[in-house]
Amino acid sequence: MLLPFAALAGMFSHPFMRYAFLAGTAVAVASGLVGYFAVLRSQMFVGDALSHAAFTGAFAALVVGLDARLGLFIITVAVALGMGLLGSRGHADDVVIGSVFAWVLGLGVLLLAIYTTERSTTNGAAGPAILFGSIFGLTAASAGIAALLALVTAGVLLIIARPLLFASVDEAVAAAQGVPVRALSLGFLALIALTTAESTQVVGALLLLGLLAAPAAAAQRLTTRPFRGLALAAVLAVAAVWVGLTVSYAAPRLPPSFAVIACAALPYAAIALVPGVVRRLRRRSASRIATEAAV
Amino acid sequence: MPADAGGLSWNLAADLQGVLAYHFMVNAFLAGAVVAVLAGLVGWFMVLRRESFVGHTLAVTGFPGAAGATLVGISAVYGFFAFCVAGALIITALPRRRGLHSFSEESAVVGTVQASALACGVLFVSLYRGFLNSVNAFLFGSFLGITDSQVLVLLVVAALAAVTLAVIGRPLLFLSVDADVAAASGVPARPLTAAFLILLGLAAAAVSQITGTLLVFALLVVPPATAQLLTARPFFSLMLAVLLGLAITWLGLAIAYYSPYPVGFFITTLAFASYLAARTWRAGLAPHFGRPAAARGAA
Numbered sequence: 001m002l003l004p005f006a007a008l009a010g011m012f013s014h015p016f017m018r019y020a021f022l023a024g025t026a027v028a029v030a031s032g033l034v035g036y037f038a039v040l041r042s043q044m045f046v047g048d049a050l051s052h053a054a055f056t057g058a059f060a061a062l063v064v065g066l067d068a069r070l071g072l073f074i075i076t077v078a079v080a081l082g083m084g085l086l087g088s089r090g091h092a093d094d095v096v097i098g099s100v101f102a103w104v105l106g107l108g109v110l111l112l113a114i115y116t117t118e119r120s121t122t123n124g125a126a127g128p129a130i131l132f133g134s135i136f137g138l139t140a141a142s143a144g145i146a147a148l149l150a151l152v153t154a155g156v157l158l159i160i161a162r163p164l165l166f167a168s169v170d171e172a173v174a175a176a177q178g179v180p181v182r183a184l185s186l187g188f189l190a191l192i193a194l195t196t197a198e199s200t201q202v203v204g205a206l207l208l209l210g211l212l213a214a215p216a217a218a219a220q221r222l223t224t225r226p227f228r229g230l231a232l233a234a235v236l237a238v239a240a241v242w243v244g245l246t247v248s249y250a251a252p253r254l255p256p257s258f259a260v261i262a263c264a265a266l267p268y269a270a271i272a273l274v275p276g277v278v279r280r281l282r283r284r285s286a287s288r289i290a291t292e293a294a295v
Numbered sequence: 296m297p298a299d300a301g302g303l304s305w306n307l308a309a310d311l312q313g314v315l316a317y318h319f320m321v322n323a324f325l326a327g328a329v330v331a332v333l334a335g336l337v338g339w340f341m342v343l344r345r346e347s348f349v350g351h352t353l354a355v356t357g358f359p360g361a362a363g364a365t366l367v368g369i370s371a372v373y374g375f376f377a378f379c380v381a382g383a384l385i386i387t388a389l390p391r392r393r394g395l396h397s398f399s400e401e402s403a404v405v406g407t408v409q410a411s412a413l414a415c416g417v418l419f420v421s422l423y424r425g426f427l428n429s430v431n432a433f434l435f436g437s438f439l440g441i442t443d444s445q446v447l448v449l450l451v452v453a454a455l456a457a458v459t460l461a462v463i464g465r466p467l468l469f470l471s472v473d474a475d476v477a478a479a480s481g482v483p484a485r486p487l488t489a490a491f492l493i494l495l496g497l498a499a500a501a502v503s504q505i506t507g508t509l510l511v512f513a514l515l516v517v518p519p520a521t522a523q524l525l526t527a528r529p530f531f532s533l534m535l536a537v538l539l540g541l542a543i544t545w546l547g548l549a550i551a552y553y554s555p556y557p558v559g560f561f562i563t564t565l566a567f568a569s570y571l572a573a574r575t576w577r578a579g580l581a582p583h584f585g586r587p588a589a590a591r592g593a594a
Binding site: 039042043044045047048052094095097098099100101102103105106107109110112113114117131132204206207208209210211212213214216217220221253254255257258261262264265268269272 | 342345347348351355389400401402403404405406407409410411413414415417418421422431434435507509510512513516517520555556557559560561562563564566567570
């Protein structure tokens with residue numbers, strides 16, 4: 001009976017696992033909360049675009065010789081606000097997102113090429129780490145900063161949650177009631193940007209969409225009550241990170257980002273698919289009983 | 296990019312000759328042309344239907360396809376096509392709840408599919424170990440190694456897609472412009488939507504092989520969006536999208552040949568510049584040219 005506890009204690013005896021859990025938990029809370037509103041407002045595409053802007057931002061900073069995190073935060077927030085201002089009423093339009101997004105990524109590719117040709121001796125693994133995450137490589141300081149920023153993001157979201165919910169569900173009525181709809185829209189875009197910048201370190205720029213979308217969508221299937229759903233999304237995201245990190249620790253051939261995203265996507269797939277299958281089976285057995293009864 | 300490529304002179308004919316002196320560059324131009332035409336045709340409908348997010352997700356689905364194909368030892372081309380079409384089928388098949396408490400689950404479904412696909416790509420890459428160079432080629436494109444057979448495959452797929460699009464084009468346009476009226480007058484909405492998503496998957500897979508999975512958007516979204524800003528008449532803007540895509544691709548390839556930087560950057564930058572120019576023209580100059588062009592290509 002003691003075996004699992006001993007294994008857990010063994011896992012947490014490694015400092016890198018402790019840092020991974022610290023940063024991962026905080027980032028998961030922020031992703032779950034922000035993702036819930038992103039799904040509610042159908043703004044997942046913005047998250048997608050910003051996650052790719054994060055990649056460009058990180059390389060922009062690396063090329064000029066700054067810390068990658070600085071570039072991440074500045075560029076993602078700038079792109080978020082730019083897209084919000086180009087679209088109408090603080091919303092980013094589908095085509096605007098697509099066009100800006102394509103070019104920002106093109107810039108990222110250029111920066112990647114410059115970085116790998118000119119600075120290849122300094123850090124050859126920077127590209128894959130930014131694209132696919134490097135959670136087991138966090139230092140104590142970077143884990144602490146990531147956790148702090150994620151908690152601040154989550155806190156700000158909770159403070160504006162009530163008016164944001166109103167504005168998301170019925171924008172026209174909210175505006176008529178004096179809710180600052182446009183400011184909330186832009187503010188929320190900035191929060192998505194902060195969350196993508198934080199989670200780039202954990203699951204990587206290309207995979208963080210899973211942490212935004214899957215727990216939130218699962219939560220919205222399980223409950224229609226907004227604040228319960230919000231809490232549930234955060235819990236599911238944290239569970240995905242914890243289970244994913246543990247699985248990846250136990251099976252080192254599985255990359256941690258893969259394990260985390262799988263643990264986020266599988267519950268959602270189960271919640272979305274199982275009720276329909278059960279209903280269909282039940283209907284089929286009911287009709288079979290009916291035909292047998294008729295015979 | 297090749298070592299003996301020589302410099303750029305002011306003699307345009309000589310430069311062009313230099314570009315086309317190598318067989319791989321001829322292949323790159325041929326494949327680029329096929330891909331640009333296909334992207335223009337399919338992307339035009341995608342922009343009209345506001346399905347860019349789905350388009351990007353299908354494109355990204357090609358990455359695990361290519362990585363998986365390399366893992367089992369077959370050509371990445373088949374991986375691209377198989378996974379992109381499978382992604383289209385999955386997105387069509389996944390349930391979407393509609394009703395009183397419905398939220399728009401579509402974007403969540405698409406986002407989850409995208410992240411899962413990329414996660415599988417990461418897994419395949421880490422299982423294979425040590426082909427990081429081709430990871431960059433899958434993600435960001437490469438035009439150096441396009442073979443004759445690859446051009447042929449692209450041509451066949453593009454021809455099939457174009458014929459299909461010609462058959463379903465008219466009802467699809469109707470459905471995209473006004474879904475309710477189209478459904479009421481007997482247009483089969485679900486089969487058409489599914490067929491279009493499969494076409495989108497094919498186009499995304501084809502474009503991926505030139506621009507890489509991450510930069511598919513440069514050809515799939517931007518030329519059609521630019522064309523739809525410039526003219527409201529469906530046929531003209533469709534043709535304009537194709538021509539723009541073609542010009543951007545060829546120019547991008549030619550510049551990339553003479554420069555050490557990746558082709559994806561030049562293609563995206565040319566595309567974005569044309570989009571910005573079209574927006575500026577519409578905002579500033581279009582009113583002075585008489586009849587204002589309505590946006591969105593609705594006719």
